[in-house]
Amino acid sequence: MVLNTSTLAHRCRRRGVHPIINELSAPPPGPPAPPASELLAYEEVLAALDGLTPLDLARLDAIERRYLNGTDFAEGDLLQEAMCAALFEEKKCPRSVRFIAFLVQSMRNIAGHRRDRLLLQVPIEDATVGERKSKFEPKDSGPSPEDAAIEAEQARRASEVWAKLNPQYSSDEEMGMVLLGWENDMRGEALRDFVGVDQARLDYAIKKIRRIARRAYPKGWQL
Amino acid sequence: MSKEPTDLERLSKIGAALDDSILDASEADLREDFKEAGDDFDKAVARAGSAVERAKVHAARLRFERAQAEVKAFREQGNVRTLDLAKARRRLEGMRSGQAEDAMMAARKGGKLSERDEQGLLDDLAQLHALENEEKEEGEE
Numbered sequence: 001m002v003l004n005t006s007t008l009a010h011r012c013r014r015r016g017v018h019p020i021i022n023e024l025s026a027p028p029p030g031p032p033a034p035p036a037s038e039l040l041a042y043e044e045v046l047a048a049l050d051g052l053t054p055l056d057l058a059r060l061d062a063i064e065r066r067y068l069n070g071t072d073f074a075e076g077d078l079l080q081e082a083m084c085a086a087l088f089e090e091k092k093c094p095r096s097v098r099f100i101a102f103l104v105q106s107m108r109n110i111a112g113h114r115r116d117r118l119l120l121q122v123p124i125e126d127a128t129v130g131e132r133k134s135k136f137e138p139k140d141s142g143p144s145p146e147d148a149a150i151e152a153e154q155a156r157r158a159s160e161v162w163a164k165l166n167p168q169y170s171s172d173e174e175m176g177m178v179l180l181g182w183e184n185d186m187r188g189e190a191l192r193d194f195v196g197v198d199q200a201r202l203d204y205a206i207k208k209i210r211r212i213a214r215r216a217y218p219k220g221w222q223l
Numbered sequence: 224m225s226k227e228p229t230d231l232e233r234l235s236k237i238g239a240a241l242d243d244s245i246l247d248a249s250e251a252d253l254r255e256d257f258k259e260a261g262d263d264f265d266k267a268v269a270r271a272g273s274a275v276e277r278a279k280v281h282a283a284r285l286r287f288e289r290a291q292a293e294v295k296a297f298r299e300q301g302n303v304r305t306l307d308l309a310k311a312r313r314r315l316e317g318m319r320s321g322q323a324e325d326a327m328m329a330a331r332k333g334g335k336l337s338e339r340d341e342q343g344l345l346d347d348l349a350q351l352h353a354l355e356n357e358e359k360e361e362g363e364e
Contacts, residue, residue, distance in 0.1 A: 042286075049275050055250050057271035058264050062245050062253065064271075066238070076274040083278035088285065104242050158231035182240035183233055206244045207252060213241060214260055223234055 039092040040099070048099040049083060056100050063104050066214075067111035070222035072118065082106035115222065116150055154223055161221045168212050174205040311348035315341070 040048065052060070064079045071078065082103045085091040091109075093102040169175045177195040186194055192202050213221075228236075248256070254264040 042282075046279065046282075049279065052271075052275065054268045054272075055253070057275070058250075058253050058257070058267045059245050059248065061267035061271040062256065063242050066241070076270050076277075079271060080274040080278045080281070083275060084281055087278060087282035098246075101246060104246065108239075108242075155229065155231050158229070158234050161234060162230040179233075179237060183228055183236050185236065187240070187243065203252075207248075207256075209237075210241055210244055211256065211259060213237075214256070218260065221234060221238065223231065223238070 038095055039089075040086070040095060042087060042089065045086045045093065045099075048093075049087075052100065060100065060103060064107055065218065066220040067107055069217065069219040070115040070118070071111050073111070073114065078107050078111055079103070081110050085110065111220075119150055119153065120146055157221070158223055161217070161223070164216055165213065168216070169209065172205070172208070174201070175209050178202070178205050178209060307352055308345055308349050310352055311345045314348050314352070315344060 060079055061076075064075070067078060068075070073081070082091075085106055086093055086103065091102075091106050093099060169179055174195060174197060178191065181191040181194045192199060195202055195205070197205070245253070250264070257264045257267055
């Protein structure tokens with residue numbers, strides 16, 4: 001499959017991927033990449049990996065599970081892939097970013113790209129002409145029909161997921177407020193103030209949200 | 224809070240927030256989470272620890288292979304000269320017979336060399352020859 005730079009850039013923008021840690025050799029227009037001195041070198045990545053605590057490892061394992069759905073990664077493989085990408089400097093970790101958060105973002109990107117790639121291997125019904133088309137035709141520029149098909153599939157899948165989760169969340173006012181806060185990028189104190197509860201109550205609401213999501217989709221939403 | 228987000232946008236933000244909540248979760252909370260899902264915290268630690276080790280081994284192997292490829296490429300570019308022992312031997316014979324123009328006095332007057340001395344001299348001559356060639360090439364550039 002041939003994917004040109006603009007097609008890949010379009011996918012990255014769609015996913016909201018930070019240009020430093022995306023999978024593109026040519027990042028989309030945006031802030032310039034920081035100089036090498038602001039990125040972790042091989043030995044530093046090794047040291048960061050060695051510095052992961054058992055709690056960090058459990059966190060990474062829990063998060064990895066949320067992205068396995070729709071990929072062909074076995075348990076542990078997605079995490080390994082993210083670590084290898086950091087070690088091989090395919091994805092570079094800025095010093096200003098918490099290393100474990102960098103690995104999480106990396107897993108998200110890798111899983112997303114793998115999902116897209118697997119989706120492209122399946123002929124998708126062309127709604128406009130009713131034909132089944134191969135997904136391997138290279139395109140010259142702009143969002144391709146393949147991208148449009150992937151986006152449509154993701155939108156359909158998202159509606160399905162939300163239709164399943166929303167009734168469970170909307171029954172609880174605090175959970176509903178937390179979700180609304182998250183949709184508006186709130187975290188920490190801002191979120192606590194917005195929801196109007198103390199930290200313990202907020203943590204409890206978040207825990208409930210997390211568990212409902214995990215029960216409904218143990219291996220993630222496939223988005 | 225202007226326009227209504229799509230389900231995809233909403234779930235994308237909620238997903239990122241859920242990841243953050245896991246990154247901030249206490250060990251006790253995570254142990255509960257794993258237990259509730261029929262899993263085990265310590266097994267999760269072992270799984271992720273194993274992934275770290277695999278990644279490190281994989282990275283070390285790849286770096287070794289890259290280094291090997293770089294050495295090979297360096298050699299293929301002609302940066303490493305092999306020593307021409309045959310040519311050095313001819314030069315030594317020339318010195319012995321007194322025909323070599325650049326033979327040192329000691330070499331011209333030299334008596335019989337031991338096998339070990341001869342081998343050492345051959346090696347030195349071969350290296351000298353390689354250095355002379357190198358100098359010649361650098362002069363031509």
